Amino acid sequence: MQRLLQAIYPNQCLSCGEVTGSDAGLCATCWRDTAFISGLTCHLCGAPLPGDDDPDEAPDLTCDDCLAIARPWARGAAAMLYRGNGRRLVLALKGHDRAELAQAVAPWLARAAAPLYEPGMLIAPVPLHWLRLFKRRYNQSALLARALARALEAPFCPDLLVRARATPRQEGLGAAARFANMAEAIRPHPKRRHRMAARKVLLVDDVMTSGATLAACAEACLASGASEVRVVTLARTVKDT
Numbered sequence: 001m002q003r004l005l006q007a008i009y010p011n012q013c014l015s016c017g018e019v020t021g022s023d024a025g026l027c028a029t030c031w032r033d034t035a036f037i038s039g040l041t042c043h044l045c046g047a048p049l050p051g052d053d054d055p056d057e058a059p060d061l062t063c064d065d066c067l068a069i070a071r072p073w074a075r076g077a078a079a080m081l082y083r084g085n086g087r088r089l090v091l092a093l094k095g096h097d098r099a100e101l102a103q104a105v106a107p108w109l110a111r112a113a114a115p116l117y118e119p120g121m122l123i124a125p126v127p128l129h130w131l132r133l134f135k136r137r138y139n140q141s142a143l144l145a146r147a148l149a150r151a152l153e154a155p156f157c158p159d160l161l162v163r164a165r166a167t168p169r170q171e172g173l174g175a176a177a178r179f180a181n182m183a184e185a186i187r188p189h190p191k192r193r194h195r196m197a198a199r200k201v202l203l204v205d206d207v208m209t210s211g212a213t214l215a216a217c218a219e220a221c222l223a224s225g226a227s228e229v230r231v232v233t234l235a236r237t238v239k240d241t
Ligand SMILES: [Zn+2]
Pocket: 013, 014, 015, 016, 017, 018, 026, 027, 028, 029, 030, 031
């Protein structure tokens, strides 16, 4: 039966649609073009760091970005770099009819989140303003957060946080402008804030660039009584080296 199904619905590459012989998710070409993050990483954003020490022996390393910008969350991780195929996957998640993609990338997100996750943590997405939600029809971060919560069998709250006002697009803005842009923009949902009281929250977003949105979300959680916030993203932008 499985063989019959595979003949009718062959496994396709998540990124380029090429038929692949396995259920690995990506074809060999896209796999090579995906910069999965492993080894030493920044404990706040998940950016890879140079060196080949055992990551378990050096748990609190911090990248230059996170040294320069205060991060209100305690720990963070990312599955892949926002370049090559990692960038294509994030952009595809924002496109139409790629909601199933969130489910398919969930194992990678779960692997990145595993060291951060503790039973009882509440998983929540970075919110999308309803105007943009209306245009796009779904919040890609909520899809990722739901898929991650399923993979970890963790409690999930899709509307823990809401956007209090529409924020201008972040693209093309410098870090300072992005942080100013986000200040006051994120609020707890008045009917959900009790769910994070005295509890650790794991925030999920598709990509971390400056970290301004995640910082605003983390601050909203802490102001609502969350005991700690951790963050996980599918992709992390890093400067080209
Ligand atoms: Zn491919």
